[in-house]
Amino acid sequence: MRYFLHLAYNGLNYHGWQRQPGAISVQEKIEDGLALLLRHPVSLVGAGRTDAGVNAAMMIAHFDTAVPIPDKNRFLASLNGIVDPFNIAFYDLFPVSDNAHARFDAVDRTYRYYVHIRRSPFLYPYSLQVPPTVDFDLMNEAAKILLEVDDFTSFAKLHSDVKTNICHVTSARWEPYPADPSRYYFEITANRFLRNMVRAVTGTLLEIGRGKMTLDRFRQVIDQKNRSAAGTSLPPSPLFLHHITYNYI
Numbered sequence: 347m348r349y350f351l352h353l354a355y356n357g358l359n360y361h362g363w364q365r366q367p368g369a370i371s372v373q374e375k376i377e378d379g380l381a382l383l384l385r386h387p388v389s390l391v392g393a394g395r396t397d398a399g400v401n402a403a404m405m406i407a408h409f410d411t412a413v414p415i416p417d418k419n420r421f422l423a424s425l426n427g428i429v430d431p432f433n434i435a436f437y438d439l440f441p442v443s444d445n446a447h448a449r450f451d452a453v454d455r456t457y458r459y460y461v462h463i464r465r466s467p468f469l470y471p472y473s474l475q476v477p478p479t480v481d482f483d484l485m486n487e488a489a490k491i492l493l494e495v496d497d498f499t500s501f502a503k504l505h506s507d508v509k510t511n512i513c514h515v516t517s518a519r520w521e522p523y524p525a526d527p528s529r530y531y532f533e534i535t536a537n538r539f540l541r542n543m544v545r546a547v548t549g550t551l552l553e554i555g556r557g558k559m560t561l562d563r564f565r566q567v568i569d570q571k572n573r574s575a576a577g578t579s580l581p582p583s584p585l586f587l588h589h590i591t592y593n594y595i
Contacts, residue, residue, distance in 0.1 A: 348446060349415065350595065351376075351390075351407045352438035358471065358583055359433065362398045363405075372396075372434065376407070379429035383421065384413045393448045393590045394455055397541060399582030401472070403458075406590050408448040415439065446594075454516060456535040456589040459548045459580065464528035471583035473529065480555040482520045482530060488554045488564050489518040492534070492547065499571035501546035511571075513538050520551075533588070542579055550577030 353376070361369035365377070373390055380388040392407040415421050418439045425436045460473040463480065492515045499511040515536040523529035532548050550567065553559040559567075559577070567575045 350442050353405050353436045356433040357401045363396045393452045400585045402587040406448045453591045457544045458586050458588045459532045460584045462529045474584045485551045485555040492518045500576045501543045502540040503542035545579045549580045553577040
């Protein structure tokens with residue numbers, strides 16, 4: 347039987363979602379917990395592969411088991427108790443069809459990158475302080491250009507193993523944080539994202555907002571398909587996988 351697992355995690359102390367030799371990953375931590383409860387090895391497939399230090403306010407992952415889980419609330423309580431309870435939270439568990447896939451069935455994913463313009467001792471490291479003179483309206487003009495783009499090579503991590511850098515962005519915009527005019531977030535939605543893509547895009551937009559890059563230059567950077575032409579990749583901790591959309595949940 348296949349189950350979908352709804353969870354969230356603080357990625358600060360993890361080397362990303364994906365299991366890898368010699369590094370602690372979110373996937374490995376959860377797989378170990380599931381194996382302990384189900385008493386057999388478990389392979390967990392996530393909706394995305396967040397980079398090292400990146401957080402997920404929402405993650406969906408699936409796993410298979412022949413062991414029935416009759417009481418999901420009890421199972422979730424046990425999982426929350428044994429799998430890094432300070433940094434990983436499990437919210438829901440539900441059976442799906444055997445061909446349902448957490449990654450391939452996701453229609454789109456939404457990320458948010460948080461920044462603030464007024465110094466605060468409480469927001470670090472989950473929000474990046476930026477100059478108060480940053481032009482958010484101009485950055486939103488640049489963000490509109492992303493909806494016209496298919497090839498995001500200029501914002502992709504070099505030497506990655508992906509077969510294509512084509513992504514379809516359906517929404518990209520800077521928004522003020524509710525009830526606090528000194529805080530903002532950049533929200534971007536697409537069918538898929540490349541490694542480092544959101545942090546590279548956000549870093550380049552901030553160069554525009556600080557007057558270091560024009561809109562015409564931004565278009566040229568995209569057309570060059572050259573990572574070194576784009577802006578600096580921003581720190582990972584203020585980045586959150588915010589939402590994942592499926593047609594059937």
